[in-house]
Amino acid sequence: MRLTLSQTFKSQMIAVFAATLAFLFWHFLLDYQRQKAESDAYLEAASYGNLLRAELDRELNALLFISNGFSSYIKVYRDDLQRDKMQAMLADLFAHTHHVRNLAVAVDYKLAYVYPEAGNEKILGVDYRQVPTQWPKVKVAIDSREGVLDGPLALMQGGTGMIYRFPIFIDGHYWGLMSTVIDTPHFLQDAFKDLQQPQFTFAIRTAEQKSVFYGDPALFDHKHIFLQRTKVPNGSWEWAIENKHIAALPGKRIGVVLSLLFSFLMGTMAYFFAQERYYLSEGALMDSLTGLPNRRLLDSRLNYAHSEARREGKKFGLMALDIDHFKLINDQHGHDIGDEVIKAVATKLKSCIRDSDTVSRLGGDEFVIVLKDQSSPEGLISIASMLIGMFNVPMQIHGQAVPVQLSIGLTMYDPSSEITLKQLLKQADLALYQAKQSGRNTYSLWQ
Numbered sequence: 001m002r003l004t005l006s007q008t009f010k011s012q013m014i015a016v017f018a019a020t021l022a023f024l025f026w027h028f029l030l031d032y033q034r035q036k037a038e039s040d041a042y043l044e045a046a047s048y049g050n051l052l053r054a055e056l057d058r059e060l061n062a063l064l065f066i067s068n069g070f071s072s073y074i075k076v077y078r079d080d081l082q083r084d085k086m087q088a089m090l091a092d093l094f095a096h097t098h099h100v101r102n103l104a105v106a107v108d109y110k111l112a113y114v115y116p117e118a119g120n121e122k123i124l125g126v127d128y129r130q131v132p133t134q135w136p137k138v139k140v141a142i143d144s145r146e147g148v149l150d151g152p153l154a155l156m157q158g159g160t161g162m163i164y165r166f167p168i169f170i171d172g173h174y175w176g177l178m179s180t181v182i183d184t185p186h187f188l189q190d191a192f193k194d195l196q197q198p199q200f201t202f203a204i205r206t207a208e209q210k211s212v213f214y215g216d217p218a219l220f221d222h223k224h225i226f227l228q229r230t231k232v233p234n235g236s237w238e239w240a241i242e243n244k245h246i247a248a249l250p251g252k253r254i255g256v257v258l259s260l261l262f263s264f265l266m267g268t269m270a271y272f273f274a275q276e277r278y279y280l281s282e283g284a285l286m287d288s289l290t291g292l293p294n295r296r297l298l299d300s301r302l303n304y305a306h307s308e309a310r311r312e313g314k315k316f317g318l319m320a321l322d323i324d325h326f327k328l329i330n331d332q333h334g335h336d337i338g339d340e341v342i343k344a345v346a347t348k349l350k351s352c353i354r355d356s357d358t359v360s361r362l363g364g365d366e367f368v369i370v371l372k373d374q375s376s377p378e379g380l381i382s383i384a385s386m387l388i389g390m391f392n393v394p395m396q397i398h399g400q401a402v403p404v405q406l407s408i409g410l411t412m413y414d415p416s417s418e419i420t421l422k423q424l425l426k427q428a429d430l431a432l433y434q435a436k437q438s439g440r441n442t443y444s445l446w447q
Contacts, residue, residue: 034249038224041243045226048200049241052192053230059191063100064147064233066093067166067178070105074168074175083113090115099187101161106177109138120157128177131156134163140234141165142174148234152184152213160184164233188214199244207236215240287361289339290346298360298368302421305358305370309415317371317380320409320428321349321387324440326365333402340397341404348390352383368428377445380410384443407435408443 073089074081090103094115102120105113109128114120128138133153141148151162162182168175188204203215207229212220219225220238224246228239285297293301305316323329323345330338342365349359349367358370374380387406394401409432413424427446434444 037249038246041224041246041249042226044245045200045241045243046228048197048243049202049226049228049239052195052202052239052241053228055195056188056191057230059187060232063097063180063182063187064149064164064166066097066100066103066180067147067164069093070103070178071166071168075170078170078175086113087115099183099190101155101159101181101183102157104179104181106179108174108176112176123156126156137163137234138165138177141167141177144234145169146234149232152211155181162187184213200241201244202239202241205238205240207238210238290343290361292346292350292367293358293360295360295362298358298362298370301358301360301370302425305372306413306421308372309413313415314372315374315415316413317374317377317383318411318413318424318428319369319371319380319384320425320432321367321369321406322432323365324405324407324436329402329404333397333400337397337400337402341395341402344395344397345391345404345406349387352387352390368425374412377410377412380412381443381445384408384410388441388443405441407432407440409433409435409446410443411446 070089070093077085086105090105090113094100094103103115104111104120104123106128107113111123111126111128114124117124128135134150134156137148137150145167147164147166149162149164152160153163154160155163162184164180164182166178166180168178201215201219203212203217203219205212205217205220219240219242222240222242224242226241226243228241230237230239285294285300286292287294308314309316323341326338326341329341342361345365346359346361346367349369353359353369353371356372360368360370362368371380371383387408391404391406394403396402409428409430411424411427411431413419419427431444431446435442438444
């Protein structure tokens with residue numbers, strides 16, 4: 001017994017409902033599990049980041065305490081600051097520290113003492129006010145009366161390192177400055193040596209200059225990273241921590257596929273519905289940049305317009321458009337601006353076309369418009385003139401004035417003819433070519 005059309009329709013609706021319900025249930029469940037796994041991975045990264053930060057703070061504070069102790073010594077023995085005693089004090093402090101390149105003391109603004117002297121002779125007598133790369137931070141330390149951590153930066157005696165500068169005040173008056181030059185690579189390597197875990201990678205940079213001094217700079221551009229900020233004397237650092245387990249999680253597409261497979265179990269009709277959902281999904285039929293219908297959906301809309309025109313004896317119009325000298329726009333302004341131009345053009349075209357018509361993007365700077373119920377070529381010409389006129393004024397893209405012009409090819413479908421859709425598209429392309437040959441920023445009607 002064959003089913004009636006009504007019975008077939010009801011069976012299809014039952015299958016549609018069952019498949020949709022199954023798909024939504026499994027998709028929600030799998031997506032929830034993924035989000036929970038991602039959240040757990042971020043929490044693990046945050047916990048690891050706190051561990052790293054605590055260890056680094058401990059090591060850093062041990063080094064910075066040197067300057068505080070030396071400041072107290074200066075205040076107590078200010079009337080008996082002989083050079084030999086100063087050098088001996090610096091030597092003793094240096095012997096009890098790790099990862100310090102040298103210690104230096106400036107009296108007023110001039111470097112008067114340094115230990116060890118070997119390899120650092122050239123900085124003796126240097127006036128900080130005459131060193132543009134270091135004076136701003138020195139001045140901040142003096143003005144704020146607090147220690148300032150600077151760098152990593154290029155050192156006057158060669159190499160690079162972080163410098164902790166601690167101003168010394170006696171009876172409320174500025175006396176000088178104690179500098180602790182930290183051997184940054186060895187300091188960081190030693191601080192993290194017992195905390196390295198293959199599950200995590202991390203990088204550190206200064207928050208102000210965005211200068212990465214530990215790890216891979218590209219890590220800050222990764223999608224799934226945990227970002228945290230830590231305070232250092234008179235500044236802050238930014239950390240990027242990546243949990244590699246996130247990359248190992250199944251992708252969202254896998255969840256969708258599994259959901260579809262489970263929905264297939266609801267019946268053979270549910271299978272056909274799932275197939276239709278796939279082809280009608282935004283990722284398959286919509287252009288990702290502009291949100292317009294892509295070539296696949298355009299083919300579907302054209303087929304429908306063609307069938308409707310033949311059935312009801314109506315005409316419809318077809319326009320092929322592209323942006324004049326688009327390659328030059330990309331070359332002059334960059335591909336990011338080029339993408340914004342594409343999106344802006346798509347928005348303008350969409351705003352001027354009826355909801356019953358179709359504006360689609362084929363790729364690059366190529367667009368196709370299907371205009372239903374057109375009685376004559378004059379109507380197409382009027383619309384084309386309007387579209388070209390819309391772009392007489394340069395477009396403002398991210399504060400830049402970008403001149404944009406269109407060339408348009410027009411053709412009309414007559415149901416009394418035997419022309420195919422493929423031939424119709426070819427006519428529109430040839431008309432577009434004729435418009436470009438005529439100097440661009442114009443339209444041409446296929447004759």
